[in-house]
Amino acid sequence: xxxxxxxxxxxxxxxxxxxxxxxxxxxxxxxxxxxxxxxxxxxxxxxxxxxxxxxxxxxxxxxxxxxxxxxxxxxxxxxxx
Numbered sequence: 618x619x620x621x622x623x624x625x626x627x628x629x630x631x632x633x634x635x636x637x638x639x640x641x642x643x644x645x646x647x648x649x650x651x652x653x654x655x656x657x658x659x660x661x662x663x664x665x666x667x668x669x670x671x672x673x674x675x676x677x678x679x680x681x682x683x684x685x686x687x688x689x690x691x692x693x694x695x696x697x698x
Contacts, residue, residue: 620677634660 638656642649673679687693 620675 634656638652641647641652685693
């Protein structure tokens, strides 16, 4: 599967879940901590799909893993190698 499509799908799912939790907080005046905790518990089965390690050897993901983001002043975020 195309890695950029996977990234887009994951971002859309995260946005939708965040919107749903935000609506619960806003419209029902529920505590944000409780809704966030419930969201973490509710979505946990979505990312616990496999108990085995899956090697990712796609060149797009590898480029992202070994990239560096300069934030100015000589500082940067980078993946440890």
